[in-house]
Each structure stands twice: as C-alpha cells, then as structure tokens.
Amino acid sequence: MSEMNVTKATPIYILSGFLGSGKTTLLHRMLSYWKDGGLKPAIIMNEIGDVNLDGILVDDELPMTEMLGGCICCTVRGDLSMQMFELINNERPDVIVIEATGAANPLEILDAVTEVSLTAKIDIKPMITVVDSVHLLELHEAQKGKTYRLMMEQIRCGSILIVNKIDRLQGKQLAEVESLLRHLNPFADLLPAVKCDVDLDRLTTMYDPLHRNHDHHEGHECDCSHKNHETTDNDQEQGCRHDRVNETHDHVTVYSHYFQGPVNSEQFEKFIADLPRDVYRGKGVLSFSDTSSRFLFQYAYREADYLKIAPKGNVPDVVVFIGEHFDKNKLAEQLRQLEAIPH
Numbered sequence: 516m517s518e519m520n521v522t523k524a525t526p527i528y529i530l531s532g533f534l535g536s537g538k539t540t541l542l543h544r545m546l547s548y549w550k551d552g553g554l555k556p557a558i559i560m561n562e563i564g565d566v567n568l569d570g571i572l573v574d575d576e577l578p579m580t581e582m583l584g585g586c587i588c589c590t591v592r593g594d595l596s597m598q599m600f601e602l603i604n605n606e607r608p609d610v611i612v613i614e615a616t617g618a619a620n621p622l623e624i625l626d627a628v629t630e631v632s633l634t635a636k637i638d639i640k641p642m643i644t645v646v647d648s649v650h651l652l653e654l655h656e657a658q659k660g661k662t663y664r665l666m667m668e669q670i671r672c673g674s675i676l677i678v679n680k681i682d683r684l685q686g687k688q689l690a691e692v693e694s695l696l697r698h699l700n701p702f703a704d705l706l707p708a709v710k711c712d713v714d715l716d717r718l719t720t721m722y723d724p725l726h727r728n729h730d731h732h733e734g735h736e737c738d739c740s741h742k743n744h745e746t747t748d749n750d751q752e753q754g755c756r757h758d759r760v761n762e763t764h765d766h767v768t769v770y771s772h773y774f775q776g777p778v779n780s781e782q783f784e785k786f787i788a789d790l791p792r793d794v795y796r797g798k799g800v801l802s803f804s805d806t807s808s809r810f811l812f813q814y815a816y817r818e819a820d821y822l823k824i825a826p827k828g829n830v831p832d833v834v835v836f837i838g839e840h841f842d843k844n845k846l847a848e849q850l851r852q853l854e855a856i857p858h
C-alpha cells in the first residue's frame with residue numbers, strides 16, 4: 516500500500532454560480548469560518564480574464580492558486596490536476612475551495628476535479644451553487660439564451676443552493692424563487708440568504724457528500740466569452756430543452772475508491788463489464804496482482820481502456836466513477852470483495 520493510501524483525504528468544495536451571484540462573498544465567509552476554527556484553507560480561483568481582482572482581497576497568508584486566462588471547465592482544465600496536486604503537496608491545506616468562473620459548466624468542473632483523485636487523495640464535497648434570486652426570476656421570465664441555460668445547469672448540479680440576494684426581492688417573490696428552484700432541482704437543499712450569510716456549520720456538514728444532481732444529456736455548454744460562442748436562434752430551443760430536462764432530474768453520484776492493495780486484473784475487468792448503465796464515466800490508476808506494471812484506467816460510454824504507466828511519486832491506486840442514481844455502496848462492496856480475494 517502506498518503512503519498516499521493512508522493519508523487523510525483533502526476535502527474539496529466547489530463553488531458554482533452565475534457571474535455576480537455572490538460566490539466571492541461566500542468564499543470569504545467560508546475562509547473566515549475555517550480560519551476561526553483553526554484550519555488552513557487553500558483557494559483555487561479561476562478567472563476568464565488575466566487579472567484576479569477577487570484574489571486581491573484574500574488574506575495573504577492563505578495559499579492561493581490562480582488559474583487565469585481561461586475557464587477550468589475547458590481551456591485551462593488540463594492545468595487543474597497539476598495545480599491542485601502541487602497545492603496539496605506543498606501547502607498541506609486542511610481544505611480546498613474552488614471558485615469557478617460564473618461561465619463554467621459545473622459537470623465539466625466536476626469531471627476535471629475527479630481527475631485530481633488520480634494523483635492525490637481528495638474528498639469532493641457536495642457542489643454549492645450560489646443563485647442570484649433576482650437575476651433568476653428575470654431570466655426565468657424570458658426563458659431563453661445561453662445565460663439562462665447555464666444558470667439552469669448550475670442549479671441542477673448543486674446539492675446545496677444558496678438563494679442569495681433575497682433582500683432585493685419583494686412580496687411573494689421569495690416563495691416564487693423557492694418554488695422554481697424546487698421544481699428545477701428537487702434534490703437540493705435551499706438556503707435563502709443575504710450576502711451568503713448562511714449557517715456554515717450546517718453548510719459544511721449537511722448532505723451526503725457523494726450525491727449531486729445532474730442531467731448529463733445536456734452536454735457541455737460552457738459560456739466562456741473567449742470561446743466565441745455565438746448566440747443563435749437555437750437559444751429559443753434551449754427553453755424547450757429546459758422543459759425536457761425537468762422530466763429527468765437525474766441524480767449525479769461520484770464514487771472514489773482508494774484501494775488498500777492490488778486486485779486481480781481479470782476480475783477487475785469483469786467488474787467493469789458488469790457496471791450498471793447508470794455509471795457513465797470512470798477513471799483510475801491501478802496496480803494488479805497479476806501484472807508487474809501499473810495502469811491508467813479510463814472508462815466512457817461502456818468502453819474501458821488500460822494504458823501502462825509508471826507514475827512518479829506517491830500516486831495512489833484509485834478508481835473514480837461518475838454516474839446517475841447508481842448505488843455507490845454496492846460498487847464499494849464489490850471492490851472490497853475484489854481486494855479481499857487472496858492472490
């Protein structure tokens with residue numbers, strides 16, 4: 516067993532939410548909360564532009580990695596693994612919080628973050644989406660455009676929805692926003708707030724950390740302006756897609772399994788072949804009891820791929836699965852059984 520297998524997993528919080536919704540406001544609250552609790556948080560800030568104005572206000576003593584000039588869900592995505600690996604190894608933070616750009620597609624961020632599981636032991640916490648309640652109501656009225664579609668995506672992927680800026684709502688508008696959010700994402704917890712002032716004890720402990728909501732049929736819809744997406748007549752169609760999506764509130768689950776020891780390759784391949792259809796993505800680094808090399812494992816659309824690798828440093832043996840509604844306890848049990856087989 517490598518040393519990494521016994522080190523504690525670093526909790527990772529992902530803050531999603533549309534531009535100006537209040538992510539940085541929440542980030543500051545979370546950082547103060549952890550610091551007051553004697554913990555060392557680290558920050559990964561992502562900006563599409565080349566300057567990180569939000570970062571200027573972050574306490575100098577806290578480790579911060581700035582990923583500028585692109586969106587972590589697409590253009591600078593490849594850098595995330597390395598940056599997070601270095602942050603964990605060099606700074607040994609107690610917790611990492613990632614503030615994504617408002618234009619980022621949340622499932623793509625999740626996919627990028629799970630890649631880090633292959634090099635460092637991490638515990639991906641439920642995604643927190645900050646919703647600008649006023650902006651949501653406005654966009655919902657129009658029900659079209661990329662902004663609306665991306666906001667819907669961020670709402671669907673959040674396990675916790677912070678219903679922010681309620682000071683700017685009037686009359687029955689809060690009830691209206693809450694009902695809309697419950698309709699769009701019946702699985703999430705709603706936390707109404709002004710300036711993201713929520714109970715952080717609750718925020719950091721609530722919910723099953725491995726469950727999220729998502730409909731993956733939507734595909735990648737990053738709204739980064741630098742990617743030159745054009746607004747088309749299809750934007751009207753996206754309003755229709757939104758209705759379709761509402762019928763299928765799929766519940767995205769991530770399961771990371773850090774192996775205690777090598778497993779038999781044929782049995783592992785059989786386990787993969789028998790994976791439920793609801794598991795649609797897998798990746799990992801594996802040591803097999805019957806091969807001398809280690810392997811990088813990839814799984815997508817029911818195709819598995821194994822590539823011989825010789826990773827440098829303490830790379831854990833791990834597999835990560837992303838899917839909808841699959842029973843992660845069952846997968847965990849099956850993998851434990853594979854580990855228990857004598858070789």
Ligand SMILES: Nc1nc2c(ncn2[C@@H]2O[C@H](COP(=O)(O)OP(=O)(O)OP(=O)(O)O)[C@@H](O)[C@H]2O)c(=O)[nH]1
Pocket residue numbers: 532533534535536537538539540541569616617679680681682683708709710711
């Ligand atoms: N009225 C009101 N304003 C708020 C609230 N929360 C945040 N703001 C303001 O909204 C603006 C944007 O807040 P940020 O926390 O920077 O939002 P963000 O999501 O990080 O913004 P980007 O980094 O541009 O994506 C700031 O001027 C905040 O002071 C709120 O509950 N009510």
